[in-house]
Amino acid sequence: MTALPKVTPIEWGGQPFAALVESLDVKYLVPPIVLDEHGNVVQGRELLAAIIETGTAIEHPVVVGATPAALAEIDQRMARLSETLGVPVVEALGRETLAGEETS
DSSP: OOOEEEEEEETTTTHHHHHEEEHHHOOEEOOOOOTTTTTOOOOOHHHHHHEEEEEEOOOOOEEEEHHHHHHHHHHHHHHHHHHHHHHOOOOOOHHHHTOOOOOO
């Protein structure tokens, strides 16, 4: 088992928007969990599954009531953050990351 990575909330417009994850050898951005106008998860399924599987409690931004236009805006913001911070965007923290396990 390894230490859990450092997770820093990234704000946009004064509100939590994404997470910057830093471990010893990698840095990356994780976008918010996104629910559409009907409450369906449209982004972040992997993260939610990892949270349930590991029983790990984390704080992570959630966007509720997203329209297709809002989804496009989220993607644009994530691309700008990625470019500004010089780190890639990944879809979710996996079970191994949440549990602090080595990945191969």
